[in-house]
Amino acid sequence: MNQNDLIKRINENYPKLSKGQRLLANYIIKHYEKAVFLTAAKLGKIVGVSESTVVRFANELGYDGYPKLQRALEELVKNKLTSIQRMEVASDRINKQHILKSVLQSDAEKIRYTLEDINAETFDQAVDMILSARKIYILGVRSSAALASFLGFYFNLIFDNVKLIHTNSVSEMFEQIYRMGPEDVVIGISFPRYSKRTLKAMEFARSRDANVITITDSSLSPMIPYANLSLLARSDMASFVDSLVAPLSVINALIVALCMKKQKELINTLQSLESIWEEYQVYDKNDDDINININYDLNRQKPNNQD
Template sequence: MHKQNDLIKRINEKYPKLSKGQKLLANYILKNYEKAVFLTAAKLGSIVGVSESTVVRFANELGYDGYPKLQRALQELVKTKLTSVQRMEVTSGRIDQEHVLKSVLQTDAEKIKHTLEDIDEEVFDEAVNMIIDADKIYILGVRSCASLAGFLGFYMNLIFDNVKLIHTNSVSEMFEQIHRIGPDDVVIGISYPRYSKRTIKAMEFARSRNANLIAVTDSALSPITQYADLSLLAASDMASFVDSLVAPLSLINALIVSLSLKKKDKIKKSLEDLERIWKEYDVYDDDELEIYPSKKGF
């Protein structure tokens, strides 16, 4: 059995010597490993635009005794995902280090494009209705996903009065915050590689209490999808030390906009009340503050 980083290591080592067609295969596997793992040699070749024999030669070039052995290495990669060090190795091997800004922006743009192509609008609409019908809404995301959960929680609190944002570094505290969850509640669990065990355990617990579960994650193979009633998939970038959360943030934006349109009468009143409060307590910096001194008196 190959180590979980063996396939990536082999691709990076062999990449400069690969043929043009083999490089296309290498790039596709690195960017779409969760899809490639299910493909036959013929199907993979068809998607990339090369022959089946090129796929077999590619496997041999990497040191695997045939395509099935390469596929098994892919299965191990999907099971375990990548460590931060391995992701850094992939980043350094794939990115144009003389044009980092453009390379990263282009990669992020591609993630949104792929998400747009693959998203299931019917599932999205079901998720919106599930949230609207919920007695209480729990939002869960830890580590790098805490920023997504916090963003969603901030705007959801402007729309609903039954939102609970779960943010903790302790497994015990997490269960303390969700122990009252029931079948009329909904949990929005956000999880991206490397998947947090805390999020998985919380989703498992919520499933045992018959709550309604929505997963926001990167793949149908994500461990939280096994507990979810609905899965909203937005592409991330496994080949990077820094998690690419642009596509999931865009998906969350769409979720917020859709919910606000459904509840526009209520949100209008809430925002009018908040505007009065913000003004009364001087929350925002309006034009009254003169940042630059005028020439008067000089």
């Protein structure tokens, strides 16, 4: 579905729509940025038609129910909302009495949608592409920088050819990627609102014939035209705070799959690292606290006549 698919469907079907359905069509075309967040009942009330008319309208356009029409609307507007608008929408959608429950349920839904939509064959191809790369570049900025950093941390344990791009400017970014070539892989991560810096990097990578893997939210993402392979994970396009639970889950799956492919080498690496971590006390083992607690518990359990 291209970005104008919904509008195209409305225009093509408009002559055969009923009077009430035409009211809905006109409202959506003029106010799609508002309509996207309305339930079928609310949309019907605003336009002055019944909820059943809204459902029939969605079916008339070729969508399997109103939720599918709403998802088409989301694709249309997701990159058009400002931070303030996203904040206002989130305020309307979240149950203020049960914020924790609302947010967790919303995140769980995004993982479920991702599981339904993601292409397993594409995922396997991405794993193979990464394994055969001469060098692996990882890039994500703004909120996606956290995902890139997480992926880079574990990739550096698995591979010795990883470069995590740290960038505060476009020029600084190009200084770190200008050597890439056809044998390299670039993993670009971006979600609405999509970063121009990341898009420019993906464009440059393709100009150098590097293999590009994108981790993004939709087949309509501006990242897609630059990608050899795309791993799609749902994110929250309305909330001011980006929901990156589903993308992180996909990244976890990618890391685990690569660990399984390089299990023997990884075991040797981790054995060496464990020795280094222990020597330089990287992790707190709490041995003293454990011994104190054990001795304390044993002393409490001693019989009175025992020394």
